[in-house]
Structures are given as C-alpha cells and as structure tokens.
Amino acid sequence: MAKQTSESASQPADLTGADQHSVCKVALVGFGTVGRAVAKILCERGDGALRLTHIFNRNVQRKKQDWVPREVVWTEDLESVLNSDADIIIELIGGLTPAEQIVRRALESGKSVVTANKQLIARCGPDLLKLAATHGAQLEFGASVAGGVPVLPALRTGLCGDRLHGIAGILNGTCNYILSRIENARVPFSEALEEAQAKGYAEADASEDLDGGDARAKLAILALAGLRAQVAPESIRARTIRPVDAVDFDYAAELGCTLRQISRAELKAGKLFADVGPCLVPADSPFGRVQRNLNLVLTSGQYGGDMAFLGAGAGGDPTAVAVVSDVMFVAEGLAGPKRAVTNSVATPEISCDFETAWYLRFFVRDQPGIVAKLAQILAAHRLNIDSLLQKPGFDKASLPFVITLEPCADSQLRPALEEMSGLEFALRPCLCLPILR
Numbered sequence: 098m099a100k101q102t103s104e105s106a107s108q109p110a111d112l113t114g115a116d117q118h119s120v121c122k123v124a125l126v127g128f129g130t131v132g133r134a135v136a137k138i139l140c141e142r143g144d145g146a147l148r149l150t151h152i153f154n155r156n157v158q159r160k161k162q163d164w165v166p167r168e169v170v171w172t173e174d175l176e177s178v179l180n181s182d183a184d185i186i187i188e189l190i191g192g193l194t195p196a197e198q199i200v201r202r203a204l205e206s207g208k209s210v211v212t213a214n215k216q217l218i219a220r221c222g223p224d225l226l227k228l229a230a231t232h233g234a235q236l237e238f239g240a241s242v243a244g245g246v247p248v249l250p251a252l253r254t255g256l257c258g259d260r261l262h263g264i265a266g267i268l269n270g271t272c273n274y275i276l277s278r279i280e281n282a283r284v285p286f287s288e289a290l291e292e293a294q295a296k297g298y299a300e301a302d303a304s305e306d307l308d309g310g311d312a313r314a315k316l317a318i319l320a321l322a323g324l325r326a327q328v329a330p331e332s333i334r335a336r337t338i339r340p341v342d343a344v345d346f347d348y349a350a351e352l353g354c355t356l357r358q359i360s361r362a363e364l365k366a367g368k369l370f371a372d373v374g375p376c377l378v379p380a381d382s383p384f385g386r387v388q389r390n391l392n393l394v395l396t397s398g399q400y401g402g403d404m405a406f407l408g409a410g411a412g413g414d415p416t417a418v419a420v421v422s423d424v425m426f427v428a429e430g431l432a433g434p435k436r437a438v439t440n441s442v443a444t445p446e447i448s449c450d451f452e453t454a455w456y457l458r459f460f461v462r463d464q465p466g467i468v469a470k471l472a473q474i475l476a477a478h479r480l481n482i483d484s485l486l487q488k489p490g491f492d493k494a495s496l497p498f499v500i501t502l503e504p505c506a507d508s509q510l511r512p513a514l515e516e517m518s519g520l521e522f523a524l525r526p527c528l529c530l531p532i533l534r
C-alpha cells in the first residue's frame with residue numbers, strides 16, 4: 098500500500114480501520130451492473146482510504162462515465178491491470194472464462210481478490226483459497242451467495258466460533274418471485290415465468306434458475322464457508338420447480354403450508370445431506386413468509402442455535418455494498434500483520450437421502466380403483482399414508498389429488514414412485530415434494 102497523498106490527507110476520518118497514512122489501491126475488472134455500482138460507491142466514499150485506479154472492460158470506450166475521477170485508467174488491456182501496483186483486484190465479469198485465469202494470475206502476483214462470481218467459487222473456491230494463502234494474498238467472495246445479504250461474512254466472522262451443522266436457504270430470487278406470484282395470484286407457472294422475464298427477474302433462458310443449478314452452486318459455497326465441507330455443485334441433487342402448479346398451492350394451504358425452492362445442507366455422522374428444489378414449508382414459517390425475489394438463509398449451530406439472514410439477494414447496489422465491504426475487510430488486513438486461524442475443510446460423502454414427510458400430487462383420468470391401486474403400491478413399499486386430499490369441482494378428465502406420507506427416507510420412496518410412473522390413469526408424472534416442518 099502506498100503512502101497517502103496530501104490531497105487525501107484532508108479527507109474525513111478513515112472508518113475502514115486501514116492505516117491513517119496509507120491508501121489501498123483497487124482495480125475493477127468488469128463494469129456491468131455490479132461493477133458500475135461498485136465504482137460509484139468507491140468514487141463517492143471520498144475518505145482516501147480506498148482509491149480506484151483502473152477500470153477494465155472489453156470495448157471500454159462505451160463504458161466511460163463522467164462521474165469517475167480523471168486519474169482512473171479506463172482500459173481493455175488486462176496486462177496493464179495485472180502489472181499495476183493495485184493491491185486488490187475486484188473481479189466482476191462473471192462466468193468461468195476468463196474470470197478464473199484473471200483471478201489466478203492476480204493471486205499469483207500477490208494481489209488480493211474480491212469477487213461476486215458464484216460459478217468460479219463453487220467450482221474452484223478451495224483451490225483458489227489455497228493459491229491465495231500460498232502467495233500471502235486474500236480471496237473474498239461475500240457477494241457470491243445471496244447478493245447483498247451478509248451471510249458469508251457472518252459465517253467468516255460472527256459465526257465461525259460455533260460449530261454449524263445445518264444451513265438452509267431461499268437462494269434464488271427468480272424461483273421465489275415465480276412461486277410467490279403463483280401463490281398470491283394463482284396464475285399458471287408459464288404466466289408467472291413470463292412476468293418474471295418481463296420485469297427482469299428472470300433471464301430469457303431461465304433454466305439455471307428454475308432447474309436449481311444456480312441455487313446448488315450457492316449451496317456448495319455455503320457448505321464450504323459454513324460447514325467446512327468441500328462439495329462439487331454437480332454432486333448436489335437439484336429438482337426443478339417447473340411442474341409446480343397453482344393447484345399445489347391450494348393443496349399446500351390445506352396442510353397449513355406453501356411452496357418455496359429450498360436449498361438445504363446438513364452434516365450428520367460425517368455425511369453431508371444436501372438437496373435443492375421445491376418443498377412444502379409452513380405458511381407462517383420464516384421461509385413461508387419470504388415474498389418476491391428476497392433471499393433468506395437460516396443456519397443451525399451446536400452452540401449458538403438458529404440464526405436468520407434476510408434481504409436483497411441480487412441487484413447492482415445491494416451486491417455492490419457486499420463487494421465494497423469485502424474490499425474494506427481486505428484493506429484492513431493489508432494495513433497490519435494478521436494471524437490466520439483457519440478451520441480445516443473436509444470432503445464428506447454427499448447424500449440426498451433426507452428423511453421427511455412427503456407430498457405426492459397426481460393428475461389422473463378419473464376411474465374406479467385409483468386410490469386402491471396407489472395405496473397397494475405404497476403399502477408394498479412399507480410407506481404410511483398420512484392424508485388423502487381431493488378438492489371438489491375439477492374436471493374428471495384431469496383430476497388433481499394429493500396423498501401425504503408419514504416421514505420416510507427419500508430412498509425408501511423412490512422405488513414406489515418408479516412403480517407409479519407406469520400407471521395408465523396417470524396423466525402427468527407424480528409431483529413428489531418434501532414437507533419441511
């Protein structure tokens with residue numbers, strides 16, 4: 098870190114904790130939604146402790162803003178950024194290529210890195226953390242999960258004294274927007290998706306969100322940071338929300354529940370139980386009350402019990418706050434000697450074999466003997482029916498009804514579902530959802 102100039106010496110008090118007479122130089126890689134908001138905060142802070150030196154982006158000319166100080170270098174030459182005297186590189190271009198290379202090269206040259214890139218951290222986080230440690234640099238990724246909700250910093254500092262055994266969250270704002278929209282307006286799934294796309298809450302190809310890929314990458318990062326478990330995102334089962342129908346909210350309401358996409362990870366006897374997908378949750382529970390595109394993360398610890406973190410999981414400004422907070426945290430570390438106390442990371446066996454109660458929804462062509470046939474299959478697999486729900490008024494040619502099951506392991510239920518999939522009266526595959534109480 099360079100000495101502070103006379104220009105910044107007269108600025109307001111430094112609240113970062115960084116040395117009063119030093120300035121931390123910061124280079125921004127990626128000037129999109131989040132990068133622009135980060136630049137704005139850095140330029141408006143004006144306390145002299147953090148100084149933006151470079152802004153890198155492809156075709157950078159079109160990105161230039163008159164509110165950025167003239168000293169800042171706008172560039173599309175990555176080498177000039179990596180070879181500069183910047184202390185911290187903020188990576189905000191997203192994706193794996195070339196972000197991974199940029200982050201690796203920055204760390205190898207001893208620069209610390211702050212990123213919001215969930216794909217990169219979910220796939221390469223443990224490796225990059227090692228690389229950072231080897232080169233005396235820091236890697237922070239607080240905005241990579243739940244955007245502006247400071248759950249990762251809480252895991253790193255406020256909760257690291259506990260021994261966490263469970264993390265569950267609503268981690269995908271797109272899914273939550275769609276599900277809470279169906280809940281409140283009873284619109285079909287396709288209409289809720291179109292609305293989300295029109296409002297900019299869902300991309301044109303929303304598969305990563307709807308089918309759980311986005312949430313399981315975030316869950317892998319939470320498992321690493323909170324449960325000290327290294328897990329490849331692909332090894333976490335992801336179930337899609339696409340088959341959820343407005344009628345499922347009617348039946349869920351009968352059970353005092355609603356539906357949300359829940360990502361959950363639990364450490365039990367050295368195994369990591371993990372799953373992402375739609376679940377029934379009590380309507381009056383913290384998860385049941387999360388509306389629109391908000392995120393909620395709940396942690397369970399051996400000593401501290403349960404904690405909740407709620408807020409904006411995306412958006413330029415909230416995410417930029419998380420990024421700048423990470424930059425300030427790193428800058429504090431750069432200001433003085435630091436002793437690292439790290440917890441070891443395990444690579445546990447991954448399982449999705451949770452034991453829960455279950456919601457099975459069928460769409461059938463009505464005929465005598467349907468319930469008897471389903472009950473026979475369930476009994477043959479030693480599965481106990483808890484309730485049978487059938488709302489009146491539906492067309493008999495496409496009749497939805499629900500069976501709920503008493504708690505049993507996922508693995509005990511799967512063969513019964515397999516057997517049910519071949520029944521000639523079933524119009525759609527049975528929708529099978531965990532009921533979380």
Ligand SMILES: NC(=O)c1ccc[n+]([C@@H]2O[C@H](COP(=O)([O-])OP(=O)(O)OC[C@H]3O[C@@H](n4cnc5c(N)ncnc54)[C@H](OP(=O)(O)O)[C@@H]3O)[C@@H](O)[C@H]2O)c1
Nearest residue numbers: 127128129130131154155189190191213214244411412416
């Ligand atoms: N947006 C959110 O609410 C949010 C929330 C949490 C985390 N994040 C994460 O934050 C990161 C940035 O997201 P964002 O929403 O700001 O993305 P964005 O709006 O697409 O911005 C990315 C920027 O990087 C530039 N870029 C992309 N590839 C490049 C390359 N190969 N070389 C040079 N420049 C390149 C883009 O330039 P062009 O303009 O030419 O495309 C764009 O300016 C991502 O990792 C994202 O997952 C975002």
